[in-house]
Amino acid sequence: MSLEAIAALREPVRRTVYEYVAARAEPVTRNEVAEAVGIGRTLAAFHLDKLTDAGLLEAANAPRAGGPGAGRPAKVYRRSAAEHTVSVPPRDYRLLAGVLASAVERVGAEPAAYAAAAAQGAKLAGGDAVARLAELGYEPYQDGDRTVRLRNCPFDALAHSHPGLVCGLNLAMLEAVVGDGGHVVRLDPGPTGCCVAIHSKNNHR
Amino acid sequence: MSDHHLAQLNIARLRAPIDSPDLADFVARLPEIHDLAERSPGYVWRLQDDSGDATAFRPFEPDVIVNLTVWESVESLRAFVYRTAHLEPMRRRREWFVPLDAEHLVLWWIPAGTLPSIEEAAGKLAALRRSGPSAEAFTLREPFPASIDDRRSETT
Numbered sequence: 001m002s003l004e005a006i007a008a009l010r011e012p013v014r015r016t017v018y019e020y021v022a023a024r025a026e027p028v029t030r031n032e033v034a035e036a037v038g039i040g041r042t043l044a045a046f047h048l049d050k051l052t053d054a055g056l057l058e059a060a061n062a063p064r065a066g067g068p069g070a071g072r073p074a075k076v077y078r079r080s081a082a083e084h085t086v087s088v089p090p091r092d093y094r095l096l097a098g099v100l101a102s103a104v105e106r107v108g109a110e111p112a113a114y115a116a117a118a119a120q121g122a123k124l125a126g127g128d129a130v131a132r133l134a135e136l137g138y139e140p141y142q143d144g145d146r147t148v149r150l151r152n153c154p155f156d157a158l159a160h161s162h163p164g165l166v167c168g169l170n171l172a173m174l175e176a177v178v179g180d181g182g183h184v185v186r187l188d189p190g191p192t193g194c195c196v197a198i199h200s201k202n203n204h205r
Numbered sequence: 206m207s208d209h210h211l212a213q214l215n216i217a218r219l220r221a222p223i224d225s226p227d228l229a230d231f232v233a234r235l236p237e238i239h240d241l242a243e244r245s246p247g248y249v250w251r252l253q254d255d256s257g258d259a260t261a262f263r264p265f266e267p268d269v270i271v272n273l274t275v276w277e278s279v280e281s282l283r284a285f286v287y288r289t290a291h292l293e294p295m296r297r298r299r300e301w302f303v304p305l306d307a308e309h310l311v312l313w314w315i316p317a318g319t320l321p322s323i324e325e326a327a328g329k330l331a332a333l334r335r336s337g338p339s340a341e342a343f344t345l346r347e348p349f350p351a352s353i354d355d356r357r358s359e360t361t
Contacts, residue, residue, distance in 0.1 A: 108304030110296075161346045163287035164295035171296065187293045191284070195292055 002084040008054035013039065017047040021057055025141070025151065027076035029062070048077050055082050083157060094157060101162040110165055114172040121176025129178045129198075136177070138194055148183075150194035159195065167195040174198070209351035210249055210317045211276045214326040215310040217302040219268045223260050231301040234294050235260070241289055242274065247281020250274065250320060264323045273326055275315070279348045282312075286345070307334045313342050314351040 009015045020036050021028055028036075034044035051057040058080045061073040085094070104113050124132065130148060133140040139151035153159055159166040167187060174196050175185045188197035221227040239257060242248055252273035253259050260270050276282040285291055311330045315321055329342040338347040 106304060106306070108299050110299045159287065160283075163292060164298060167287065167292055168296035187290075187296060189288050189290075189292050191288055195287070 002086045005054045005056050005084040006086050008050055008056060011047075013037070013043070014047045014050060017044065018051055018056055021048075021051075021077050022079040023139075024078070027060065027062060027078040029074045029076055031074075033077070052077065055080055055084070097158050098161060101158060101165055105162065105165055110168060113165060113169050117169040117173040118176045121173035124173070125177045125179055129181075129183075132177060133174075140198075146200045147188075148198040149190075150196060151192075153194040163195075170194070171196050207277070207351060208317050209314040210319075211279055211282060211312055212315045212321040212326070212329075213272075213274045213276060213282055213310070213312050214321075214330055215272050216265060216269050216305070216330070217272075217298070217309065218266070218305055219270060220301055220303055223270070228301055230297075231294065232260070238291055238294060241291060242285055245281065245285040245289065247277035248274075248285070249276055252323070262323070264327065271323070271326075273321060273323065275320065279312070279345070283345060308344065310344060311342050312344060312348065314340075314349075 009018060016037050017033055017039075020033060030041055030045050030048060033048060034041045037044065039047075048057065048059070052059045056079070057077045059075055059077050062076040104110060124136065126132065130140050133148075133150065137152060137154045140148050141151060143149050153170075155166050155170060159170070167189070171185065171187055178185050178198055182201045184199045184201055185196060186199065187195050188199075189195035219228065223232065235258065239251070239253075242251065251259065252262065252271070254261055259272060262271050263269060264271060274282075276285075286295070308330065311326070311333045313321075313329045332339075333342040333344070338344050338349070340349040343349045
């Protein structure tokens with residue numbers, strides 16, 4: 001499935017369609033995609049359906065705004081929550097990560113894991129913090145409160161199975177990546193996305 | 206609506222007596238976390254004494270505290286565990302608790318409208334430790350559905 005998913009992205013227009021949908025916080029309609037990418041509606045629909053078939057996008061019927069006569073519900077698309085990893089030859093680092101996380105919990109070595117994460121974060125730090133977070137796959141955005149939130153958790157599956165450890169490790173790493181330049185990095189989990197948020201220090205909440 | 210609820214037991218061995226300075230941070234956070242749980246979607250019940258606390262219950266060992274709760278579903282429990290401010294004390298648990306050398310959290314299904322007893326919970330934890338996750342006693346990492354009937358009713 002994952003190889004199929006990657007193959008679906010080989011076509012340049014389709015990849016542009018995927019990247020547009022994936023970057024949007026809200027589900028998008030075919031018309032929005034057609035307009036944004038500069039292609040016809042039929043072609044947009046074709047690529048959106050191919051991406052959905054490959055498991056890269058999820059389609060749903062959005063309740064239409066407006067009263068009677070608003071027409072049938074528009075189909076909307078958003079990035080699928082499914083993860084796709086491909087390594088050739090096969091490697092399974094997630095399985096390994098799960099085993100190691102369980103071992104860390106079993107012996108109570110969380111503080112050592114947090115220290116190792118902070119050291120790794122310091123190596124990753126440099127330049128603009130938000131740009132660096134984007135490179136690391138966190139998909140940062142600033143909310144109305146000048147808080148930087150992270151739309152993606154790069155460790156989602158492991159955060160699910162070992163939340164205290166993985167989110168603590170992620171926090172320690174991101175504290176080091178962001179540094180102390182007027183920011184407070186802390187756990188502030190919402191229903192989706194990463195559990196870490198970066199608050200501006202001169203922003204009282 | 207499901208005719209089953211999810212019972213949850215987790216236990217933790219204290220690093221120091223509950224009234225010692227080492228545990229002060231943990232104890233100070235308890236009312237807030239209890240309140241958060243009670244306001245979380247899918248929360249049903251938790252074991253507590255007259256003061257709203259449960260740290261005085263020591264059914265296993267004198268230094269082992271218990272947390273016994275009931276939720277509507279695995280997803281509601283999971284959302285509370287790692288999608289709320291509960292995550293912060295979880296991150297810090299090694300400051301307060303020593304690791305246990307066996308499973309410390311167990312889940313099992315109970316008929317909706319009933320409450321689990323400590324004895325029942327102890328039996329489930331023992332079963333999990335003895336035979337690993339099964340439909341009788343399982344974990345958040347390897348959950349089991351309530352029953353075939355429940356699975357059918359969810360899709361209709």
